[in-house]
Amino acid sequence: MEAPIAELKNVSKNYQAENVTVAALQNIDFRLNPGDMVAFVGPSGSGKTTMLNLLGCLDKATSGEVSVCQVNVAGADHNQLAELRNREIGFIFQSYNLIPVLTAFENVEFPLILQGVKDPRERRERVEAALAEVGIRELQDRRPSYMSGGQQQRVAIARALVKKPVFVLADEPTANLDSKTGEEILKIMRKMNEEKGVVFVFSTHDRMVMKYARRLVGLRDGEIVSDGGNGV
Amino acid sequence: MSTLKLAFRNILRNRRRSLLTALSASVAVLVLVVATGFIGGVETDSVKSYLTTRTAHIKVYAAGYPYNDESLPLDQALSPAQQSRLVDAGRDVGRAVGRPIGRTVSGLKMAPRLLFSASLIKDGEELMALGAGVDPQADPAVLEAPGRLARRLTDPRGILVGSDLARLLHLKAGDTVTASFRTRPGAIYADDFTILGLVDSGNPEVDSNYFFISLGAAQDYLEMPGGATEWDIRLERPDDLSRVETALQKKLGPEFQVVSWRKQLADVLSFFDLRRKVFVIINAALFLMAVIIVANTMLMTVYERFKEIGTLMALGMKRRQILELFAAEGSLLGLLGGLAGVLIGAALIRYFSTHGVDTSGIRNRGMDINVPIKGKLYAELATYFYFVAVAVSGAVAGLAAMWPARKAAGLEPSEALRRN
Ligand SMILES: Nc1ncnc2c1ncn2[C@@H]1O[C@H](COP(=O)(O)OP(=O)(O)O)[C@@H](O)[C@H]1O
Numbered sequence: 001m002e003a004p005i006a007e008l009k010n011v012s013k014n015y016q017a018e019n020v021t022v023a024a025l026q027n028i029d030f031r032l033n034p035g036d037m038v039a040f041v042g043p044s045g046s047g048k049t050t051m052l053n054l055l056g057c058l059d060k061a062t063s064g065e066v067s068v069c070q071v072n073v074a075g076a077d078h079n080q081l082a083e084l085r086n087r088e089i090g091f092i093f094q095s096y097n098l099i100p101v102l103t104a105f106e107n108v109e110f111p112l113i114l115q116g117v118k119d120p121r122e123r124r125e126r127v128e129a130a131l132a133e134v135g136i137r138e139l140q141d142r143r144p145s146y147m148s149g150g151q152q153q154r155v156a157i158a159r160a161l162v163k164k165p166v167f168v169l170a171d172e173p174t175a176n177l178d179s180k181t182g183e184e185i186l187k188i189m190r191k192m193n194e195e196k197g198v199v200f201v202f203s204t205h206d207r208m209v210m211k212y213a214r215r216l217v218g219l220r221d222g223e224i225v226s227d228g229g230n231g232v
Numbered sequence: 233m234s235t236l237k238l239a240f241r242n243i244l245r246n247r248r249r250s251l252l253t254a255l256s257a258s259v260a261v262l263v264l265v266v267a268t269g270f271i272g273g274v275e276t277d278s279v280k281s282y283l284t285t286r287t288a289h290i291k292v293y294a295a296g297y298p299y300n301d302e303s304l305p306l307d308q309a310l311s312p313a314q315q316s317r318l319v320d321a322g323r324d325v326g327r328a329v330g331r332p333i334g335r336t337v338s339g340l341k342m343a344p345r346l347l348f349s350a351s352l353i354k355d356g357e358e359l360m361a362l363g364a365g366v367d368p369q370a371d372p373a374v375l376e377a378p379g380r381l382a383r384r385l386t387d388p389r390g391i392l393v394g395s396d397l398a399r400l401l402h403l404k405a406g407d408t409v410t411a412s413f414r415t416r417p418g419a420i421y422a423d424d425f426t427i428l429g430l431v432d433s434g435n436p437e438v439d440s441n442y443f444f445i446s447l448g449a450a451q452d453y454l455e456m457p458g459g460a461t462e463w464d465i466r467l468e469r470p471d472d473l474s475r476v477e478t479a480l481q482k483k484l485g486p487e488f489q490v491v492s493w494r495k496q497l498a499d500v501l502s503f504f505d506l507r508r509k510v511f512v513i514i515n516a517a518l519f520l521m522a523v524i525i526v527a528n529t530m531l532m533t534v535y536e537r538f539k540e541i542g543t544l545m546a547l548g549m550k551r552r553q554i555l556e557l558f559a560a561e562g563s564l565l566g567l568l569g570g571l572a573g574v575l576i577g578a579a580l581i582r583y584f585s586t587h588g589v590d591t592s593g594i595r596n597r598g599m600d601i602n603v604p605i606k607g608k609l610y611a612e613l614a615t616y617f618y619f620v621a622v623a624v625s626g627a628v629a630g631l632a633a634m635w636p637a638r639k640a641a642g643l644e645p646s647e648a649l650r651r652n
């Protein structure tokens with residue numbers, strides 16, 4: 001068996017909110033494998049975002065062991081985690097989260113600058129290729145406020161993919177889009193997965209979205225209740 | 233996309249808020265520049281006025297002579313023997329410090345004065361005045377009041393009167409006036425004198441108190457042959473001040489007191505100092521307001537941009553870089569605001585350094601503005617100060633942004649992303 005891209009062993013995550021401890025995740029064991037196209041599915045509050053935050057090194061587990069790209073997250077400091085996110089992990093958000101003062105081009109270029117890619121020609125080539133891949137090269141000089149939700153999410157996908165990450169996390173990537181646009185976004189992700197082997201992890205509670213995953217992990221009240229191939 | 237460029241675009245997001253915030257820095261910097269310009273200009277012109285009309289660079293008195301009060305005692309004058317020692321010492325020191333300047337080798341010029349209390353009486357009106365016996369030849373080389381007019385003092389019954397003093401007594405050149413004073417032995421002497429000219433030195437202290445008479449005549453009337461209460465010294469190079477002061481005092485010994493203009497004007501200089509301190513406090517309050525406004529704006533910005541901060545962290549921005557971004561935004565507000573303040577300030581200084589501000593209106597209403605300058609007040613500011621002012625503004629605003637910036641940088645990425 002290949003080494004996992006990320007692995008959670010007996011992981012729990014609690015939140016402390018006004019003297020009440022909320023168990024967002026309990027005793028989770030999970031492996032993210034090369035080639036995966038996995039969806040966390042479950043109702044609101046079931047722990048999907050928490051799961052993705054742990055995989056994305058945006059948060060640390062309360063107990064258990066999280067390793068991402070062979071890095072033990074608990075033992076890493078915030079600079080190391082920032083670097084890990086920058087180099088290995090792509091992020092796609094429900095509300096796109098583009099930087100409003102940057103054009104589409106600059107948004108996609110941003111992670112490369114953070115990576116220290118110095119040569120502007122190299123950056124330009126990579127950004128233009130990423131934008132072309134999601135089909136919006138002609139919008140590269142627009143700022144987010146001059147783009148539709150679907151267009152913004154495509155920019156976000158380009159921004160996640162331009163750095164050739166080991167895996168991409170997408171938290172309810174279609175929740176703010178109409179179903180047709182949402183499906184186009186999913187098709188792009190699926191295509192990237194099939195053609196380039198990009199590993200995607202997304203979360204959703206939408207049945208339509210689930211069919212684009214190859215592996216479905218069911219979450220309920222912070223526990224994994226099912227994990228298997230997508231039979232749909 | 234450099235941090236600075238990103239910061240610049242971010243401050244353009246909410247233009248009105250940024251403008252108002254930057255404006256607070258503009259006001260602080262504008263006040264800093266204009267007030268410093270006027271304070272500097274007034275100090276320079278004041279010192280120049282004192283130097284040329286009253287204090288010279290150095291004065292030498294007999295030990296114990298109370299040069300700081302208005303008693304002007306004649307029994308503590310310099311004797312002729314002391315004066316010749318003084319002249320010799322001056323020549324030696326002058327030679328020691330002198331550099332060839334044209335054909336003059338000596339570094340200093342000296343002139344004796346005999347100061348005495350008197351009153352001027354005209355048509356039953358009597359005003360206290362300060363009589364100064366001056367050497368018509370030597371004095372103009374040292375002081376500008378009476379300056380060249382001193383050459384008119386050939387007649388022992390002729391005097392020059394300060395223009396304001398003359399005005400108060402309704403006197404003009406050619407009029408006669410009665411002068412009354414006590415001689416050295418203690419007799420009261422009163423006689424009529426002809427006004428040979430009016431002295432308009434620009435220093436109100438001189439123009440409203442002094443009248444001038446030839447030294448020889450003064451010595452005769454006061455019955456002090458060869459006497460002088462002080463010798464005034466003008467240096468070719470003002471930088472030699474402390475060297476000459478110490479050298480002279482050392483040569484002359486304890487029978488004399490050598491007093492530089494700095495010592496003579498100690499009260500004035502400490503007033504300058506106090507004025508600057510008061511201004512610093514007022515200006516610091518303005519900068520503090522700017523700090524509060526910048527901090528408030530940046531704090532609002534941070535709260536509005538929680539999710540964006542989370543995104544930047546997800547993309548791999550480090551805490552230090554987030555801190556730099558927000559500090560840069562605050563700094564830019566201060567720099568741009570400061571720049572605007574400096575530009576307006578520089579325009580004002582430029583205008584007032586040539587046109588000046590007329591203070592005669594204030595004076596005519598009888599207000600004392602504590603400045604030995606009768607005409608206009610001119611501003612003066614070294615160019616480097618503008619750069620300092622902008623830099624201070626940027627640094628202060630950057631510091632003001634530190635607290636909000638630290639708040640931004642200290643967020644947990646997952647927390648920041650959850651907010652809206
Ligand atoms: N920062 C937090 N503080 C307190 N409770 C939280 C926090 N984040 C998540 N939770 C709680 O943890 C549980 C799981 O949340 P989440 O992972 O966001 O679920 P989902 O994404 O599936 O809707 C929920 O009950 C939620 O209220």
Ligand SMILES: [Mg+2]
Binds near residue numbers: 048049050171
């Ligand atoms: Mg969620």
